[in-house]
Amino acid sequence: MIAIGIDIGGTSIKGAAVTSEGKVLKVFSMPVTKGEDGVTTIKKLANLTKEYIAKEHLENDIVGIGLGIPGTIDSPSGVVTYSNNLRWDFIPVVKLFNDVLPYPVRITNDANAATLGEAKFGAGKEYQNCIMITLGTGVGSGVIIEGKLYEGNEGKGSELGHTVIKMGGRRCTCGRKGCFEAYASATALIKDTKRAMSKHKDSLMHKFAQEEGRVGGRVAFAAAQAGDKYAQEVVNNYIKYLGEGLLNICNTFRPEVIVLSGGIANQGEKLIKPLEEYLEANNYGYPRTPKVKIINAKLGYDSGKIGAAALFF
Amino acid sequence: MIAIGIDIGGTSIKGAAVTSEGKVLKVFSMPVTKGEDGVTTIKKLANLTKEYIAKEHLENDIVGIGLGIPGTIDSPSGVVTYSNNLRWDFIPVVKLFNDVLPYPVRITNDANAATLGEAKFGAGKEYQNCIMITLGTGVGSGVIIEGKLYEGNEGKGSELGHTVIKMGGRRCTCGRKGCFEAYASATALIKDTKRAMSKHKDSLMHKFAQEEGRVGGRVAFAAAQAGDKYAQEVVNNYIKYLGEGLLNICNTFRPEVIVLSGGIANQGEKLIKPLEEYLEANNYGYPRTPKVKIINAKLGYDSGKIGAAALFF
Numbered sequence: 001m002i003a004i005g006i007d008i009g010g011t012s013i014k015g016a017a018v019t020s021e022g023k024v025l026k027v028f029s030m031p032v033t034k035g036e037d038g039v040t041t042i043k044k045l046a047n048l049t050k051e052y053i054a055k056e057h058l059e060n061d062i063v064g065i066g067l068g069i070p071g072t073i074d075s076p077s078g079v080v081t082y083s084n085n086l087r088w089d090f091i092p093v094v095k096l097f098n099d100v101l102p103y104p105v106r107i108t109n110d111a112n113a114a115t116l117g118e119a120k121f122g123a124g125k126e127y128q129n130c131i132m133i134t135l136g137t138g139v140g141s142g143v144i145i146e147g148k149l150y151e152g153n154e155g156k157g158s159e160l161g162h163t164v165i166k167m168g169g170r171r172c173t174c175g176r177k178g179c180f181e182a183y184a185s186a187t188a189l190i191k192d193t194k195r196a197m198s199k200h201k202d203s204l205m206h207k208f209a210q211e212e213g214r215v216g217g218r219v220a221f222a223a224a225q226a227g228d229k230y231a232q233e234v235v236n237n238y239i240k241y242l243g244e245g246l247l248n249i250c251n252t253f254r255p256e257v258i259v260l261s262g263g264i265a266n267q268g269e270k271l272i273k274p275l276e277e278y279l280e281a282n283n284y285g286y287p288r289t290p291k292v293k294i295i296n297a298k299l300g301y302d303s304g305k306i307g308a309a310a311l312f313f
Numbered sequence: 314m315i316a317i318g319i320d321i322g323g324t325s326i327k328g329a330a331v332t333s334e335g336k337v338l339k340v341f342s343m344p345v346t347k348g349e350d351g352v353t354t355i356k357k358l359a360n361l362t363k364e365y366i367a368k369e370h371l372e373n374d375i376v377g378i379g380l381g382i383p384g385t386i387d388s389p390s391g392v393v394t395y396s397n398n399l400r401w402d403f404i405p406v407v408k409l410f411n412d413v414l415p416y417p418v419r420i421t422n423d424a425n426a427a428t429l430g431e432a433k434f435g436a437g438k439e440y441q442n443c444i445m446i447t448l449g450t451g452v453g454s455g456v457i458i459e460g461k462l463y464e465g466n467e468g469k470g471s472e473l474g475h476t477v478i479k480m481g482g483r484r485c486t487c488g489r490k491g492c493f494e495a496y497a498s499a500t501a502l503i504k505d506t507k508r509a510m511s512k513h514k515d516s517l518m519h520k521f522a523q524e525e526g527r528v529g530g531r532v533a534f535a536a537a538q539a540g541d542k543y544a545q546e547v548v549n550n551y552i553k554y555l556g557e558g559l560l561n562i563c564n565t566f567r568p569e570v571i572v573l574s575g576g577i578a579n580q581g582e583k584l585i586k587p588l589e590e591y592l593e594a595n596n597y598g599y600p601r602t603p604k605v606k607i608i609n610a611k612l613g614y615d616s617g618k619i620g621a622a623a624l625f626f
Contacts, residue, residue: 072598081601129466145458152567153442156602163561166480166491167554174597176560178479241480247489248476252565254465284487285385288394289469 002058004049004065004103005117005309007110007301008032010085013045014301017058018309022121024302028052038080038088039096046100053101064104065097066308068113075108075155106311108151110304112158114297115142116149117307118259122298127256131249132297133160135217135264138173139181139245143253149311161185165244180248183241186217186264189234193220196234204228217264225270239271243278250292251284261297268296315371317362317378317416318430318622320423320614321345323398326358327614330371331622335434337615341365351393351404359413366414377417378410379621381426388421388468419624421468423617427610428455429462430620431572435611440569444562445610446473448530448577451486452494452558456566462624474498478557493561496554499530499577502547506533509547517541530577538583552584556591563605564597574610581609 002025006015011032017025030048032041053059071083078094080086097105108116115124115132119142124130128147134140139161143150151157161181162174169178170188182188194215197205204223209215220238223231246258264271272294283289299306315338319328324345330338343361345354366372384396391407393399410418421429428437428445432455437443441460447453452474456463464470474494475487482491483501495501507528510518517536522528533551536544559571577584585607596602612619 072601082598145463150458150566153569153605154567154603156598157565157567159564159567159597162564162597163476164478164557167478167482167557169480176595176597244477244480248561251472251475252470253463254467254470254472256466282489284472284475284489285395285469288385290467292466 001063001313002061003063003309003312004053005113005305005307006045006049006065006067007113007304007308008067008069008086009110010070014305015049015052016305016309017056017062018306020313022117022306022310024305026056027305032086035087038083038086038091041086042091042093042096043100046097049097050101062103064106064312065101066113066311067093067105067107068110068304068308069093069107070110073107073109073155075106075151077154078105078107080107081154104312108149108155108308108311109142111140112142112149112151113307113311114140114261114303115144115259115307116310117299117303117305118261118297119144119147120310120313121306122303123259123295124257129253129255130257130259131160131253131255132259132261133246133249135184135242135260135262136186138187139185140262160245160249163245163248165241165248180245184238184245186262188241189217189220189238189264190215192234192237196220196230200230203230205231205234218267221267221270239274239278243275243282246275246292246294247279247282247284250279254290255292257293257295259295259297261303265296272296314376314626315374316376316622316625317366318426318618318620319358319362319378319380320426320617320621321380321382321399322423323383327618328362328365329618329622330369330375331619333626335430335619335623337618339369340618345399348400351396351399351401352409354399355404355406355409356413359410362410363414375416377419377625378414379426379624380406380418380420381423381617381621382406382420383423386420386422386468388419388464390467391418391420393420394467417625421462421464421621421624422455424453425455425462425464425471426620426624427453427574427616428457428572428620429623430612430616430618431574431610432457432460433623433626434619435616436572436608437570442566442568443570443572444473444566444568445572445574446559446562448497448555448573448575449499451500452498453575473558473562476558476561478554478561493558497551497558499575501554502530502533502551502577503528505547505550506544509533509543513543516543518544518547531580534580534583552587552591556588556595559588559605559607560592560595560597563592567603568605570606570608572608572610574616578609585609
């Protein structure tokens with residue numbers, strides 16, 4: 001069985017035929033043209049997909065086409081309600097695709113697609129209940145319950161990055177104050193790093209930032225590793241923020257596993273070990289309540305395409 | 314179809330045969346003896362249930378026996394892992410029942426049972442995804458996803474009262490600081506009311522407390538209604554705390570509906586109207602994201618028995 005999985009990003013769109021074993025076949029791609037309206041982009045994408053299917057002689061093998069799209073998606077209706085990144089407003093993606101291609105088409109949020117990919121074929125494949133948290137520009141999330149993606153009413157559920165962990169705290173892009181995202185995203189970590197750097201001119205963070213050519217999410221971790229106490233403070237606070245958000249997820253879902261993805265997750269054990277210690281020390285009802293494993297995502301950038309295709313598996 | 318539904322409380326246990334239409338037949342009950350160990354209590358209860366079934370001539374009609382029990386419950390194993398209220402520690406309820414009665418026995422947390430009752434036969438019966446929040450001594454919760462109770466790993470999920478809304482805030486009974494429960498339970502409202510009363514000797518709250526013979530959850534609402542500004546401040550803060558916790562639930566699950574139960578929920582429109590206004594003003598992505606309805610529970614004390622029986626419907 002083969003489905004097409006398409007991952008729409010802020011600057012480029014990538015798609016591929018994906019087998020029901022999660023294997024990615026030949027990839028196709030197109031850029032996202034800034035300022036282009038969504039209808040035009042989707043029409044181009046549908047035509048490109050049609051060409052790809054013809055060129056790869058897949059006409060009779062395709063069971064459907066799945067798309068992961070950033071923004072709020074009304075998956076039952078097949079409409080992108082709104083995408084802040086793409087500036088899309090009520091784009092009827094499924095209808096537009098079906099004007100060009102006769103296959104079933106399903107859409108979901110990009111974080112949901114990536115989660116489904118990891119849950120079915122990556123880090124989460126041995127678990128029935130798993131949550132994926134993506135630590136990037138924001139804090140993305142996807143929820144798998146009994147092996148199925150949980151999307152909520154009109155596909156608008158599982159915005160775990162926009163749950164408040166500190167009422168009245170930092171202003172979030174969503175309008176509320178104190179969201180998990182405003183403390184645990186890479187953006188938040190970088191802001192905290194910069195704040196500490198401007199306060200401590202003698203910190204090793206300056207050296208690592210210079211080596212990297214910018215202040216990225218890695219700087220505080222690298223400097224802390226090298227023994228810098230100011231960087232250690234930044235990292236400790238970040239672990240605490242992330243830990244509190246993950247504890248909330250544990251107490252809400254008590255999943256078997258939380259999968260971390262995104263740039264910050266690349267810190268691996270430097271992140272996961274202190275995080276697991278924090279979770280264990282604060283786990284609700286522990287030891288009578290099972291621990292929640294924290295593991296790294298495995299599929300990298302493929303998770304979105306694989307998960308979008310997996311909407312049909 | 315008939316199942317026995319049993320609701321174990323802190324001071325008494327009530328059970329009844331319940332039809333698959335949610336109708337409660339004759340009720341039986343026994344007191345909870347303080348200090349008695351769990352094994353003894355469950356043995357007594359199983360024998361009482363056996364007598365009840367014989368007396369009501371239900372031997373051939375019963376499809377199973379369900380119990381809702383306060384505490385952390387390992388429902389797949391049929392064991393009460395720990396109940397703080399009852400001082401029970403690893404009580405194998407299902408096994409103990411089956412020593413006396415030959416029917417299938419299932420157990421769940423009391424909040425889960427009440428939620429299932431409301432979801433199947435009460436306020437939530439028209440909805441597939443619904444969350445119930447009980448505002449009592451603590452903040453209890455139950456989660457219904459696609460018509461089914463969501464229990465999490467080892468039945469330890471959906472402790473929404475123990476998600477932090479204010480990091481570093483009020484100490485919660487669970488050990489963390491800033492839990493939803495520490496701000497939105499009846500206990501928290503009463504503490505806030507008492508604090509305001511001791512600060513404002515001229516507040517109408519004193520009059521209402523005297524009339525009621527105690528400072529209960531109603532006092533601030535009644536005094537606010539009568540125009541007392543200090544009481545209004547207590548109520549406004551309570552709405553804000555409760556609102557933030559409910560917004561987190563909306564962004565996590567985007568259910569169709571949140572059902573409120575417990576003493577405070579009896580405030581009805583005085584609570585629900587300002588709460589809905591708060592949710593609408595702060596709803597993620599609204600108006601592109603559907604509103605979540607807030608409604609009152611309908612079944613009162615029967616919800617626990619009905620829901621426990623509904624574990625078999």
